[in-house]
Amino acid sequence: MSESMVRFGMSLPGKLMERFDAHIEARGYGNRSEAIRDLIRRALVEEEIEVNEVVLGVLHILYDHSKRELTEKLTEIQHAHHEHIISSMHVHLDHVNCLEVIVIKGTPALIRKTADRMLAEKGVKHGKLYLTSDGKGLD
Amino acid sequence: MSESMVRFGMSLPGKLMERFDAHIEARGYGNRSEAIRDLIRRALVEEEIEVNEVVLGVLHILYDHSKRELTEKLTEIQHAHHEHIISSMHVHLDHVNCLEVIVIKGTPALIRKTADRMLAEKGVKHGKLYLTSDGKGLD
Amino acid sequence: MSESMVRFGMSLPGKLMERFDAHIEARGYGNRSEAIRDLIRRALVEEEIEVNEVVLGVLHILYDHSKRELTEKLTEIQHAHHEHIISSMHVHLDHVNCLEVIVIKGTPALIRKTADRMLAEKGVKHGKLYLTSDGKGLD
Amino acid sequence: MSESMVRFGMSLPGKLMERFDAHIEARGYGNRSEAIRDLIRRALVEEEIEVNEVVLGVLHILYDHSKRELTEKLTEIQHAHHEHIISSMHVHLDHVNCLEVIVIKGTPALIRKTADRMLAEKGVKHGKLYLTSDGKGLD
Numbered sequence: 001m002s003e004s005m006v007r008f009g010m011s012l013p014g015k016l017m018e019r020f021d022a023h024i025e026a027r028g029y030g031n032r033s034e035a036i037r038d039l040i041r042r043a044l045v046e047e048e049i050e051v052n053e054v055v056l057g058v059l060h061i062l063y064d065h066s067k068r069e070l071t072e073k074l075t076e077i078q079h080a081h082h083e084h085i086i087s088s089m090h091v092h093l094d095h096v097n098c099l100e101v102i103v104i105k106g107t108p109a110l111i112r113k114t115a116d117r118m119l120a121e122k123g124v125k126h127g128k129l130y131l132t133s134d135g136k137g138l139d
Numbered sequence: 140m141s142e143s144m145v146r147f148g149m150s151l152p153g154k155l156m157e158r159f160d161a162h163i164e165a166r167g168y169g170n171r172s173e174a175i176r177d178l179i180r181r182a183l184v185e186e187e188i189e190v191n192e193v194v195l196g197v198l199h200i201l202y203d204h205s206k207r208e209l210t211e212k213l214t215e216i217q218h219a220h221h222e223h224i225i226s227s228m229h230v231h232l233d234h235v236n237c238l239e240v241i242v243i244k245g246t247p248a249l250i251r252k253t254a255d256r257m258l259a260e261k262g263v264k265h266g267k268l269y270l271t272s273d274g275k276g277l278d
Numbered sequence: 279m280s281e282s283m284v285r286f287g288m289s290l291p292g293k294l295m296e297r298f299d300a301h302i303e304a305r306g307y308g309n310r311s312e313a314i315r316d317l318i319r320r321a322l323v324e325e326e327i328e329v330n331e332v333v334l335g336v337l338h339i340l341y342d343h344s345k346r347e348l349t350e351k352l353t354e355i356q357h358a359h360h361e362h363i364i365s366s367m368h369v370h371l372d373h374v375n376c377l378e379v380i381v382i383k384g385t386p387a388l389i390r391k392t393a394d395r396m397l398a399e400k401g402v403k404h405g406k407l408y409l410t411s412d413g414k415g416l417d
Numbered sequence: 418m419s420e421s422m423v424r425f426g427m428s429l430p431g432k433l434m435e436r437f438d439a440h441i442e443a444r445g446y447g448n449r450s451e452a453i454r455d456l457i458r459r460a461l462v463e464e465e466i467e468v469n470e471v472v473l474g475v476l477h478i479l480y481d482h483s484k485r486e487l488t489e490k491l492t493e494i495q496h497a498h499h500e501h502i503i504s505s506m507h508v509h510l511d512h513v514n515c516l517e518v519i520v521i522k523g524t525p526a527l528i529r530k531t532a533d534r535m536l537a538e539k540g541v542k543h544g545k546l547y548l549t550s551d552g553k554g555l556d
Binding site for chain 4: 282283284285286287288289290291292293294295297298301310311314315317318319320321322325415416417
Binding site: 024026027028029030034035038041042045056058060062063064086087088089091093094096097098099101103116117119120121122124125126127128130132133134135136138139 | 443444446452455462477479480504505506510513514515520533536539541542544549552553555556
């Protein structure tokens, strides 16, 4: 435990605690404190995104890699936004289908715009952008 | 506080606690315990829905009430599922637009099926089903 | 069909059309056009919310009505925001649990703030705000 | 256009078409057909996940890599589920924060279980699982 940990007491109705303990055991948590810390961090991340701070976007797109121009087009878009695109991963799902995961950094508005350009490409079958935190202030 | 409350201690990194305290003050929570209890209940409700227990559905639909047959059609569907439809509320948004909120009880699968029938009606412009708990076991 | 309907042609891969036709039949849609119009409206509603136009919020809260002060507190909050709160519906779920659905109108930021005040009240077990369109421009 | 494309006509209210055309232009779509195909695929993917077919999970987790045991623990969990974990990507966000994106294949229930084990590890600050399609049948 780091020196900056603060302890405090809280109360929970008995039955709710029983249910929560069963819930966190099923999920594999080591203890109640850790599970509650995760719930708290989730609430803070949701707030970060609402108030439009700099966050991360995890975009995944599903596409047919046999359409050669598409791969070039996607690479081109990513380079045009290289200052915001941190990394990408390519997974070969089967003969034709690829999954690409792209990590983008910026304000929610900018991330959405960059993601939209890729999602709109012909040949991109499906995809979804998920906004998350860049981890700062969540210790 | 009811007699069944259980107290326990937990620890949080100092900076995270600062952020959380600011967060719950902005949201209007009276104290940390109450805010954490709400996070715990939310996690439990999400689990209830995943494992397909009996839950509630809050469906809202937007439609044009001037299409008289539509209103009759929606009423008909609701009556055909009357054993699962608990209540509904009708709001007149403007000359043509109505919002109807319908509360449905049952398994997630059954609730989705009932909601789909209404959402699919011609004239229903938009709508969304939100699954939630029936409140049992959340004290 | 109203006079303002515009027809246009579109193409779909054969297998995708088969899957989509099965999908919309299962959901109860009368025809493909109507199902596609619903998908289009959904995309537009999501955009409205992103760009912070005036929208509607459908808030539901679960609480224990036996806590008399809570009911008063919730009524008080609703009156304090009466110019944005359009309507509310109260459902008695069992001896202790109530579901209240409240329809709020305004910008997403304002709606969230109003909802947060109610969600944060002690005794409100769970709830969720869902943002939607006010129906304008979705014909 | 592949030989299997099928053309059909559909109708849209004039004003809705105007709004939709503006919407897809802002998102960078080349034409209306492509934008509507994407909406159709999204509806099908959502259905796949509801009925529990084999799908993909894109899990991202945020953690502090300086906790050496954590990295080992996460690797261990991934190896224990290696038949379902297809690939992973690691991004160094700053001195302490890492983002890891893990692609998991299986039924939604199995994917959730595997993701939960990683999310529950002490030191994993935040994360989220997003279920998507494996691309089959979406051409």
